Amino acid sequence: MTHREEILQYIRKNPGITFRRLADELGIGIGNLQYHLYQLEKEGLIFSKKLGGKRYIFPKEFREEYEPLLIAISNETQRKILLLLAEKDMNQREIAERLNLTQATINYHMNALSKLGLIEKRKEGRNVIYSLKCDIEIIIRVINEYRPKLWDKLADRLIDLMLTLKGGDIND
Structure with a gap:
């Protein structure tokens, strides 16, 4: 698999990923990644949005209506x-x-x-x-479809909260 194919596959699995995070997670140099993203965008396989100094990258087939929500849920x-x-x-x-x-x-x-x-x-x-302004069901669907790892984090926090309220420890 070429670098470009690897990058495209990763973006499809992680729509809305930031440029920096993509570089870190794939271990690709900034200049090299910029070149491949430029080529992928030129070929119409991806698109990106800049917001608040960050660049968010999406595959071309991504549902545009989810873009803002995915950007927001990417920030804790x-x-x-x-x-x-x-x-x-x-x-x-x-x-x-x-x-x-x-x-x-x-x-x-x-x-x-x-x-x-x-x-x-x-x-x-x-x-x-x-x-x-958006329906909570849409938020849940976007998290479930595009950021399933968030469910694990949210579940861990819920367990911690329940244990704190109960005054117990997981080893009790």
């Missing part, structure tokens, strides 16, 4: 925010408290999610309330 903080908003609409302070992050950090991620078209905001008095 944004994924957590989406899952929180799936529970209920919240303001920035509530999200910051739940995630134990600063409001400035949450503001940055809310702006990114807003640019992706995944959330909407509305004013209620002095508060800005954020809500999901």
